[in-house]
Amino acid sequence: MTADGRSTMGNMSRLREAVEQSEFDAVIAISPENVRYAGDVFISSQVWARDRLALVVWSKGREPVFIQCNEEEGYVRENSWITDIRSYVEFKTSPAYMLAELLEEMNLGRGQIGIETDMLVLRYYRELMERLPNLKLGGCQDLFARVRMLKTPREIEVIAGGFRGTEQALHDTFTSVTIGETEKSLSNRLADAIMRQGADSISINHINAGPNTGYPHATASDYKVKKGDIVKADAGGLYSEYYSNVGRTAKVGKPNEEDQSIWRRLRAIHHEIISMLRPGALGRDLFGKAVQLHEQAGLPFPYAHNGHGIGLNIHERPIISPIEDIPYAPNMLSTVETRVRWPGKVGYHMEDLVLISESGPVVLSDRFDNEEILVI
Secondary structure, rough: OOOOOOOOOOOHHHHHHHHHHHHOOEEEOHHHHHHHHHHHHOOHHHOOOOOOOOOEEOOOOOOOEEEEEHHHHHHHHHHHOEEEEEEEEEOOOOOHHOOOOHHHOOOOOOOEEEOOOOOOOOOHHHHHHHHHHOOOOEOHHHHHHHOOOOOOOHHHHHHHHHHHHHHHHHHHHHHOOOOOOOHHHHHHHHHHHHOOOOOEEEEEEEEEEHHHHHHOOOOOOOOOOOOOOOOEEEEEEEOOOEEEEEEEEEEEOOOHHHHHHHHHHHHHHHHHHHHOOOOOHHHHHHHHHHHHHHHHHOOOOOOOOOEEEEEEEEEEEEEOOOOOOOOOOOOEEEEEEEEEOOOOOOOEEEEEEEEEEEEEEEEOOOOOOOOOOEEE
């Protein structure tokens, strides 16, 4: 919600408060994800034309300013809540020079400015500092990350809907597998199914069978599905620029005793880690528990994480990792990703979306129940 009452996907009041309380005189969003969040509009050319910068400049005590290429001006004016929109002509005016002019206009030529330093390329950095040599730049990506951790009801609705749509697409694909078809055929059908479930585009499409399930993100190949194969998928789409990321497993034919034993142990680990997703818990403690549970279950655990926040980026903090120290809080979302793989032999994978709430964890990916290995 904005100051004038306009409904936005993200929490603009929280972002405004973060800017006001920061050490910076102004904060600048430069990545496609944070421009999308702050401006409430997605400019796709930011992704495939990286020198065509779009920026949201948010100064303390002021309303934000949107800078973008003139080709996008009409779209931005129609869709963004921001009213102060400045345009530059591509190949004629550098966006860095326009940014410098704006900062001078704001009397911030000597200011302490926060910018996404992991996104500002050297060329534009040099141009900016050439115009404003007394500018003091610092990284503000953590400010945006912390604001975006807490999801609005609209964000939760979109992300949960994306997960459920992806689950349905996986179920439809798994249940139509035929012996002798290739992984490429499965991948194409899965992509179509995700799009039919409302995705704007495909973000992840890893579906494999047999020995290729032993790899985490193998490209779909000409391998032909055989009776007795495990079929494993890690897939997702972009729904209003928000990611889904679902893991599911099936078996061509009845699971054998080994399949069932491994799956029971994995499911027990999965449920235990989900139960720990409560306000105040730390990702590093969940990770340590996952390591312990895998060891007790006799299953290898060579992984760097066991789940992650998700939103405009596929991996957002907090992450279930050995170094995560940000406490979980109500309205955060996290995946729990429980898996085991033996490269070139077989792998099993489950990944679900969980809402952290005051009353405990709520599993939102509830369209495709994978409590038991799906039999194809």
